Amino acid sequence: MEQVLRTHKITKYFYDPEKFQVLKEIDLTVNRGEFLSLVGKSGCGKSTLMYVLSTMDTDYEGELEIAGERLTGKTQNELAKFRNEHIGFVFQFHYLLPEFTALQNVMIPALKLNKYSRSEVEDRAYEKLKMLGMQDYAKKPSNKLSGGQQQRVAIARGIINDPDIIMGDEPTGNLDSYNSNLVFDIFKELTHTYRQTIIAVTHDVEFARNSDRIVEMSDGKIISSTAATLAGT
Amino acid sequence: MKLSLEIARTHLLSKPKQTLVAMLGVTFGIGMFIAMVGLMTGLNNFTEELTMTSSPDIHIYHDITQDRPTLVDQLNPTGINVVHHQKPKKETSKLRNALQLTELIRKDPRVLGVAPTLSSQVFYNYGPVQLNGTISGVDIMEEDKLFDLRSKMKSGRLEDLQANTDGIIMGTGLARKLNVETGDRVVITTPEGYTMTLKIVGTFQMGIGLVDNIRSYANISMVQIILQKDQSYITDINIKLHDLHLAKAIAPEYQMMSGYKAEDWETANSTFLTGVIIRNILTYSVSITLLIVAGFGIYNILNMTIYNKMKDIAILKAMGFSGKDVKQIFMIQSLVIGFIGSLAGLLIGYFLSYAISKAPFDGGDFISLDHFPVNFDAKYYIIGIVFGVATTAVAGYMPSRKASKMDPIEILRG
Numbered sequence: 001m002e003q004v005l006r007t008h009k010i011t012k013y014f015y016d017p018e019k020f021q022v023l024k025e026i027d028l029t030v031n032r033g034e035f036l037s038l039v040g041k042s043g044c045g046k047s048t049l050m051y052v053l054s055t056m057d058t059d060y061e062g063e064l065e066i067a068g069e070r071l072t073g074k075t076q077n078e079l080a081k082f083r084n085e086h087i088g089f090v091f092q093f094h095y096l097l098p099e100f101t102a103l104q105n106v107m108i109p110a111l112k113l114n115k116y117s118r119s120e121v122e123d124r125a126y127e128k129l130k131m132l133g134m135q136d137y138a139k140k141p142s143n144k145l146s147g148g149q150q151q152r153v154a155i156a157r158g159i160i161n162d163p164d165i166i167m168g169d170e171p172t173g174n175l176d177s178y179n180s181n182l183v184f185d186i187f188k189e190l191t192h193t194y195r196q197t198i199i200a201v202t203h204d205v206e207f208a209r210n211s212d213r214i215v216e217m218s219d220g221k222i223i224s225s226t227a228a229t230l231a232g233t
Numbered sequence: 234m235k236l237s238l239e240i241a242r243t244h245l246l247s248k249p250k251q252t253l254v255a256m257l258g259v260t261f262g263i264g265m266f267i268a269m270v271g272l273m274t275g276l277n278n279f280t281e282e283l284t285m286t287s288s289p290d291i292h293i294y295h296d297i298t299q300d301r302p303t304l305v306d307q308l309n310p311t312g313i314n315v316v317h318h319q320k321p322k323k324e325t326s327k328l329r330n331a332l333q334l335t336e337l338i339r340k341d342p343r344v345l346g347v348a349p350t351l352s353s354q355v356f357y358n359y360g361p362v363q364l365n366g367t368i369s370g371v372d373i374m375e376e377d378k379l380f381d382l383r384s385k386m387k388s389g390r391l392e393d394l395q396a397n398t399d400g401i402i403m404g405t406g407l408a409r410k411l412n413v414e415t416g417d418r419v420v421i422t423t424p425e426g427y428t429m430t431l432k433i434v435g436t437f438q439m440g441i442g443l444v445d446n447i448r449s450y451a452n453i454s455m456v457q458i459i460l461q462k463d464q465s466y467i468t469d470i471n472i473k474l475h476d477l478h479l480a481k482a483i484a485p486e487y488q489m490m491s492g493y494k495a496e497d498w499e500t501a502n503s504t505f506l507t508g509v510i511i512r513n514i515l516t517y518s519v520s521i522t523l524l525i526v527a528g529f530g531i532y533n534i535l536n537m538t539i540y541n542k543m544k545d546i547a548i549l550k551a552m553g554f555s556g557k558d559v560k561q562i563f564m565i566q567s568l569v570i571g572f573i574g575s576l577a578g579l580l581i582g583y584f585l586s587y588a589i590s591k592a593p594f595d596g597g598d599f600i601s602l603d604h605f606p607v608n609f610d611a612k613y614y615i616i617g618i619v620f621g622v623a624t625t626a627v628a629g630y631m632p633s634r635k636a637s638k639m640d641p642i643e644i645l646r647g
Binding site for chain 2: 076093
């Protein structure tokens with residue numbers, strides 16, 4: 001199995017209001033094409049871990065490696081460039097830019113990457129929207145879409161650059177069960193059909209149980225890492 | 234860069250009202266600056282021009298009121314001497330060797346023209362009333378070179394003065410007071426009591442009441458006769474330089490050379506020039522205040538925009554936009570606001586200036602003006618746009634930097 005993400009003894013402290021160790025020597029490896037759920041009680045450090053893994057939080061000890069590249073110690077600008085190319089995001093809220101259409105929102109990360117011509121980027125964006133069943137809404141302003149539709153556009157935006165990893169922070173946390181299932185199915189398809197890797201922080205038990213692997217955290221440590229389908233049976 | 238431009242454009246266009254208000258702030262600031270600077274510098278140039286027409290660049294004369302060392306000082310130079318109310322010595326205001334001096338100065342390459350004149354206080358008789366005034370004995374052609382008299386003639390010709398030994402060219406204000414016209418005769422009386430009848434061959438208007446209401450020109454020889462002096466009697470030498478700003482430096486040279494007082498135009502017209510300085514200070518302080526107010530407007534609006542767009546900035550950063558990219562997006566917005574706002578300001582400023590220059594204005598007896606003088610110098614338009622864009626750049630930089638420094642995690646975590 002090809003490893004896409006690897007950490008070595010990641011440790012992090014919060015200093016406000018007082019010094020507090022939130023992550024304790026986390027060792028984690030993620031394989032390509034894996035759909036991983038990060039679960040645990042509130043305050044166990046799972047979100048914090050995700051932001052460290054996503055390279056946005058650089059204030060930690062230990063080492064982080066994604067797609068064979070060591071990211072610890074890189075500058076903010078290098079990391080921004082890296083995120084643009086290798087990491088896609090899906091948050092609890094869609095965070096689409098309200099002044100732009102759905103299509104434009106999907107195109108922005110690809111235009112930033114500047115690897116394809118504008119027309120190619122547009123074609124690719126259409127393709128991703130089509131994959132998510134949103135091609136009919138491409139020209140609509142993003143703030144005129146429903147919550148589920150917005151989240152699907154946000155997913156399309158997250159995968160436009162074919163990232164190595166998609167990071168999800170409660171991706172279904174703000175959706176009704178119908179849209180939750182829809183998003184879940186999309187994730188499943190992305191991992192199994194398109195070999196995308198997904199790391200999702202979630203509170204949704206069912207969501208976690210149906211993913212490939214569940215990593216459970218407590219008090220800043222990984223307490224279990226089990227193949228979910230086995231746990232389900 | 235292209236993408237930043239696109240995002241900045243979308244931001245500006247999605248809130249047209251807000252963008253317009255920000256632009257109008259700059260527009261009014263620059264517009265007022267242009268109109269004020271145009272009017273003020275127009276007035277300054279006008280007064281400077283008037284000053285130039287009424288006084289030579291350098292004026293050499295015998296200053297008989299000048300302080301002189303007292304006799305006691307001369308005899309007892311080391312002591313503490315007090316002489317109360319010393320009066321000037323009885324001297325004539327004649328310049329010795331004036332004609333030789335004139336020739337000497339004429340050879341100086343920095344000098345454009347030299348005109349020896351003699352002037353005296355006289356009374357103009359208007360029936361039983363005597364009006365106070367001056368008469369200047371001049372070589373009218375030399376005087377024309379210095380003061381461009383020809384263009385200021387209201388009636389008659391300069392040549393008529395040369396042709397008539399008893400001719401006189403009179404200021405329009407004085408002619409009006411005496412109720413005379415070209416062709417009439419006027420009787421003048423010198424302080425010594427000598428009376429003479431002269432013929433008015435022309436009238437002139439300098440534009441300054443101070444001159445037009447009291448002065449007349451006559452031939453040198455005529456004035457020498459009126460004053461009962463010999464042919465070498467000259468009281469003043471007027472000098473015009475190629476570069477009038479050298480006057481202050483050259484005047485002391487001539488004072489040394491001639492032994493008489495040489496006064497440059499800046500000293501002679503210091504009250505006028507103080508007015509120029511005060512007007513400049515006023516113009517710039519008001520304009521800068523206006524622009525700073527506009528700058529605060531832009532700062533506020535951008536700050537608000539950035540506050541409203543915290544989430545957008547956070548997601549842009551998550552997706553791979555660096556702090557520099559984010560700063561760029563907002564700097565572009567403020568510069569576009571500044572540039573378009575300034576351009577519109579120049580246009581409004583131009584129209585305001587044009588309207589002012591057409592507004593009727595009566596200068597009264599003191600100066601002859603029917604419209605406000607307005608300066609349309611391109612220099613001020615360039616200053617305006619540079620200043621407008623610079624102000625918005627400074628005002629936009631602070632909020633933009635804040636946006637670029639923002640930590641996206643705090644916002645994305647919710």
